[in-house]
Amino acid sequence: MANSLSFVAARRELTASETDREPTSAQTARVKALQSAETAAAMSGRTVTFGPGEPLKLASGKSLSPLTIAYQTYGTLNADKSNAILICHALTGDQFVTDTHPVTGRAGWWSEMVGPGKSVDLDRFFVICADVVGGCMGSTGPSSINPETGVPYALEFPVITIADMVRAQAMLIDQLGIDQLFCVMGGSMGGMQVLQWAASFPTRVFSAIPIATAARHSSQNIAFHEVGRQAVMADPNWRQGRYLIEDTRPEKGLSVARMAAHITYLSEEVLHRKFGRNFQDRDAPTFSFDADFQVESYLRYQGSSFVDRFDANSYLYLTRTMDYFDLAADHEGVLANAFSGTKTRFCCVSFTSDWLFPTAGNRHIVHALNAVAANVSFVEVSSDKGHDAFLLVEPELFAAVSGFLGAAARRRGLSPAKSGI
């Protein structure tokens, strides 16, 4: 275990052998690629690295080593380590749940949900969130240095799954000396990890909150992901994935991918309410391809700001984990089998206007849990904000989470919240 040892070693090898003479452009690009990995590592917060003796065994049959997990913690772990909540982030999220994001400088992605006195009360709970394997905020992913080549993996990174992410998180939880998590919670791809945790490690999950998710990715959602991947791969700067090594960036392709995806995170209602057909800084159409409409301007901004904080290859790999997710398929085609005998308490949440992970798919999880007589509650939150509602200020969601966590905490025998509730 060490902080990013592998890439430091690779860097040293490069500088020793190549500093004597004028660097070629390929060498310069290689140094830049290594610097890029170095920068990501420096911004990743806390990390733990598992060496050659502790490889991550992958669903594909391959294994990944060394494995670095970058993570953040919030609040205080109690003496018997019984108040830990693992938060699983979504596709383009990361470990910075509530503190300032080191790249964007903005508040963490779930600052409204997590904090002292908030639904996930940091006066009471110890929160852990790790950048997923395959990500780009410090955990090992396609932009990490491949120890066999000394340059970023790119497409030599193995294709991973949601189950692989969860196994890596379990290694981190072991490392932190935590036997059982009080709760595992997350939305979207994070919700898939929650379900996988409950299926893979039932005795280690006291309670679980899968939000706006599904037990398998739908055909339509695979289709949207495929569009995003093709947009990235169509960018000549993607260079068959070797853009870090060749010192280019597939920014346009990644931006288009993000734009397409972003529409699916919203709803027709909220787009109509926020933008309608309003013009952007003009009173009438310009009869051009400028961003005449506010919604065009908004979408272009979403695309261009995303490329500053996310790695294109990570986008390919992480969308693929969701496509591959089908929990029933791993259990003789019967979803209920994934949860048979479970003692975990579940609170499933969906949003009325979420068409990416509609209520029906969330209810399907509830039915499977009912079939094994699990302890499960289900909340469909009324919202016009679409899939993104789980990231936004939604009092009904906050109330459901705090209520469920409070009841589970009493059952677990945790000390009451400071407010006395």
Added chain:
Amino acid sequence: MANSLSFVAARRELTASETDREPTSAQTARVKALQSAETAAAMSGRTVTFGPGEPLKLASGKSLSPLTIAYQTYGTLNADKSNAILICHALTGDQFVTDTHPVTGRAGWWSEMVGPGKSVDLDRFFVICADVVGGCMGSTGPSSINPETGVPYALEFPVITIADMVRAQAMLIDQLGIDQLFCVMGGSMGGMQVLQWAASFPTRVFSAIPIATAARHSSQNIAFHEVGRQAVMADPNWRQGRYLIEDTRPEKGLSVARMAAHITYLSEEVLHRKFGRNFQDRDAPTFSFDADFQVESYLRYQGSSFVDRFDANSYLYLTRTMDYFDLAADHEGVLANAFSGTKTRFCCVSFTSDWLFPTAGNRHIVHALNAVAANVSFVEVSSDKGHDAFLLVEPELFAAVSGFLGAAARRRGLSPAKSGI
């Protein structure tokens, strides 16, 4: 009026001045661009060209001249020219409604709807369909030769609107000596043209069938269009629109645009029914970015086959016409005003699973027509096929169209169908 005279003239000018010496690559590209326009013209079927004395006056204030309209007709115009049906095609459609398409070799896009004895009965009606202005199957569009430069317009083509398309169609209808169309019908962008016809030329439209459309493009739909345009423009082969002149093709960008759009033409239900999570020619995931899933393979095919038959700049211009469409905005913000005093009979059709042009938007048209006491019927067809349902075999749609046309024909005093119905 003449067949593609303008581009022939431009071609002659080029060869006279440049054949004496070895052509530069720019000249070669220019010749290829002209040949490309020539090929399109040769495949366009019937054409009519309006010369400098008859410019198309555009909503933007500009005008377009010369103007060529490429069109097809089917069936026989009766003696008093009272049995003509104008079919307006959708975004990527064209004039080849029911005969073999000259590029793809496949049956015309509405072969199931239009033919002898079919819902639009060619034993009874005379059908006209014209490639829209801005299109790429022979009507003047961004790939046509700009008479001022001798090379394709590219982005020097003026931005056009649905109303401009309809004015151009009216010039064609004048040319054919038809005072009043028995019916104007079409789906999607074609339905927008139907509504515009009824608003702009109320006395020339005896009946109208707008299908799966809207009186204004929604914020979400503008957003999807913007993604498609950005995908095209992100392709370096687009060359700021000058790809024909520079002898490149933005095929990857256009393919991504088509893939994203194609998802919106379907429904989650039909994708689930047709593809689900089925693998393509394999039993298990390959743990790669190959098209593991049937839906990925299908989508890639939709993208790659589209670029063989459609022009990227036409795609930009035609999506823009739909974004700009807002019939109420042209009538003091009140849609009903667009139809005040109308004597046209309307049959509006929507599909239950169409989320691109949902029933609500179609019903909004019906309500506006009700407000001016128009003669209107409304049919919501049960279908799981999404927006594309209007192009497919949908018996309920066929029955609605044939029933409505039959009743309107009796009212118009047309001779009965051969079958005696």
